[in-house]
Amino acid sequence: MSIFEQLTQLQKGAEEKIAAAVSKEELEGLWTQFLGRKGGELTAILRSVKGLDPQERPLVGKVANEVKGAIEGLIAKRQELLYQANLEKRLSSEQLDVTLPGRWQEPGRAHILSQTLGRIKEIFKGLGYSVMAGPEIETDYYNFEALNIPANHPSREMWDSFFLRPGLLMRSHTSPNQVRVMERQDPPVRVVCPGKCYRRDAVDATHFWEFHQVEGLLVDERVTFADLKGTLELFAKAMFGERRRTRFNPSYFPFTEPSAEVMVDCFVCEGKGCRVCKNSGWIEIMGAGMVHPRVLQGVGYDSERYSGFAFGMGVERIAMLTYAIDDIRLFYEDDLRFLRQF
Numbered sequence: 001m002s003i004f005e006q007l008t009q010l011q012k013g014a015e016e017k018i019a020a021a022v023s024k025e026e027l028e029g030l031w032t033q034f035l036g037r038k039g040g041e042l043t044a045i046l047r048s049v050k051g052l053d054p055q056e057r058p059l060v061g062k063v064a065n066e067v068k069g070a071i072e073g074l075i076a077k078r079q080e081l082l083y084q085a086n087l088e089k090r091l092s093s094e095q096l097d098v099t100l101p102g103r104w105q106e107p108g109r110a111h112i113l114s115q116t117l118g119r120i121k122e123i124f125k126g127l128g129y130s131v132m133a134g135p136e137i138e139t140d141y142y143n144f145e146a147l148n149i150p151a152n153h154p155s156r157e158m159w160d161s162f163f164l165r166p167g168l169l170m171r172s173h174t175s176p177n178q179v180r181v182m183e184r185q186d187p188p189v190r191v192v193c194p195g196k197c198y199r200r201d202a203v204d205a206t207h208f209w210e211f212h213q214v215e216g217l218l219v220d221e222r223v224t225f226a227d228l229k230g231t232l233e234l235f236a237k238a239m240f241g242e243r244r245r246t247r248f249n250p251s252y253f254p255f256t257e258p259s260a261e262v263m264v265d266c267f268v269c270e271g272k273g274c275r276v277c278k279n280s281g282w283i284e285i286m287g288a289g290m291v292h293p294r295v296l297q298g299v300g301y302d303s304e305r306y307s308g309f310a311f312g313m314g315v316e317r318i319a320m321l322t323y324a325i326d327d328i329r330l331f332y333e334d335d336l337r338f339l340r341q342f
């Protein structure tokens with residue numbers, strides 16, 4: 001077989017194989033097989049040119065180049081064809097039917113306690129209060145002593161606390177924030193301090209060892225109990241409805257004098273008596289009172305010139321009353337069936 005016949009045959013063989021190729025990888029393999037510089041079939045034929053008559057060589061070279069160009073052209077064409085076919089296939093299979101119904105994505109939402117806390121904060125922000133936070137690990141001084149609860153005082157039993165070591169505990173109420181705020185700024189003070197508290201309570205439907213409180217404090221000149229009543233009555237109406245009435249019963253806290261428990265008339269039975277209000281027609285929503293002069297003096301305020309009121313409420317309790325939830329443990333169980341309702 002002459003070298004020209006060999007080249008013709010090679011081209012014919014290449015044409016057939018290229019026409020049958022179905023992938024980019026296969027075409028790349030064919031390129032190497034026919035045109036590769038090492039072991040390619042065309043290269044092998046050209047190597048044998050050395051034995052030829054020098055006058056024939058230019059012609060052989062010309063034909064070989066034509067064959068090479070033809071094969072390269074075929075490979076490029078086939079590649080384009082395969083690409084187009086593949087593209088069309090993908091376009092038709094991945095077609096988007098815009099008439100299909102969408103997939104529902106359930107949006108996340110704030111936990112019921114966060115929502116309740118958010119509402120409480122908004123109400124007091126509207127009254128010009130700022131929001132501050134304090135540490136969850138407190139010293140004995142801030143948690144008790146600065147709030148007029150000296151060591152060994154029987155009233156300490158009102159707060160059954162988790163001690164980390166002597167003198168250091170998980171705060172058992174948010175009231176320490178009152179002292180921290182007053183130490184930092186001069187009157188007037190108008191602040192609410194939300195946060196987590198911890199007590200060694202036995203867990204039941206209304207008690208949990210971890211819970212949230214919101215502490216409120218207002219100190220200025222000529223602040224009276226009437227200001228306290230007006231503020232908390234406004235809060236009760238904003239939180240539980242315009243028709244709510246409030247009542248202030250005498251109570252006791254070491255850091256307020258006088259002290260009161262704040263009641264609203266039962267919004268479940270409208271005062272007729274039910275399970276929520278224990279048939280009294282009234283529900284306790286928080287503790288409050290006029291800041292004890294000793295607490296003011298402790299932070300260096302002039303208790304002759306300044307007076308103030310403080311209040312503290314349980315966020316869980318407010319949420320339980322608002323949504324008629326009868327077990328505090330539901331807040332912490334992460335049961336979506338419960339949480340989705342709010």
Ligand SMILES: [Zn+2]
Pocket residue numbers: 266267268269270271272273274275276277278279281282
């Ligand atoms: Zn009731």
